[in-house]
Amino acid sequence: MIITDLFYPKRCPVCLDPLPPGRRLICPPCERRIKRVSGPACYICGRLLSDESEEYCKACRTRRPSFEKCTAYAEYASPAMRRMIAEVKYHGDCQLLDYPCKDFAERMRAVIGTYGAEALIPVPVHRERLLARGYNQAEEIAGRLSAVFGIPVDPSYLSRVKKTTAQKELTDTARMTNLYDAFRLSGKPGKYRCVILVDDIYTTGSTVESCARVLKRAGAERVYALVLFTSRA
Numbered sequence: 001m002i003i004t005d006l007f008y009p010k011r012c013p014v015c016l017d018p019l020p021p022g023r024r025l026i027c028p029p030c031e032r033r034i035k036r037v038s039g040p041a042c043y044i045c046g047r048l049l050s051d052e053s054e055e056y057c058k059a060c061r062t063r064r065p066s067f068e069k070c071t072a073y074a075e076y077a078s079p080a081m082r083r084m085i086a087e088v089k090y091h092g093d094c095q096l097l098d099y100p101c102k103d104f105a106e107r108m109r110a111v112i113g114t115y116g117a118e119a120l121i122p123v124p125v126h127r128e129r130l131l132a133r134g135y136n137q138a139e140e141i142a143g144r145l146s147a148v149f150g151i152p153v154d155p156s157y158l159s160r161v162k163k164t165t166a167q168k169e170l171t172d173t174a175r176m177t178n179l180y181d182a183f184r185l186s187g188k189p190g191k192y193r194c195v196i197l198v199d200d201i202y203t204t205g206s207t208v209e210s211c212a213r214v215l216k217r218a219g220a221e222r223v224y225a226l227v228l229f230t231s232r233a
């Protein structure tokens, strides 16, 4: 038993109940309650599609993103997942990420091996938000994936220079304008040929797209993305 478990018991990411001390990261019945992405998803952005015969969502068909492919772990739509992310983001309980990240990384390990990525790049948060919150949830996710993939995290290669309005309050076009110039390269141009962006949630994809553009301008030939949660296209 790990001694800190006595004082800070780990909680199940789905039901949020304390877990018995030890190695368990989720209660067994809750493992089945996670809606992992299965069934039709856009081949590029990874968002869920309702039509099995489609390969790409409308957005990716209309305009091909700058990144190669984004893969998500689970559907964000379930109340349990929304609650979990809120606990992580606003109450600082990053331990809740342990199970989903480990499960995701183990499922993705073989595919990731074929990418040849040199670094995991977490989507940065603005410095002020980082100071207020104390951590960047995307970096927390990247660190946990890195432990399984054996690919280093580079949390300072990109920075967020603009504090953006809450994205969910904006239309698609406004989101892209809102994010235009929000990210900057803060590392050395040409450092990486292939990288994997990491974020918590993919909704319209404008955040991942904005970061991918900066990385490509910096000389990356291929940019992939991994997100914990995705939405329906």
Ligand SMILES: [Zn+2]
Pocket: 012, 013, 014, 015, 016, 017, 026, 027, 030
């Ligand atoms: Zn549970």
Ligand SMILES: [Zn+2]
Pocket: 042, 043, 044, 045, 046, 047, 056, 057, 058, 059, 060, 061, 233
């Ligand atoms: Zn798509």
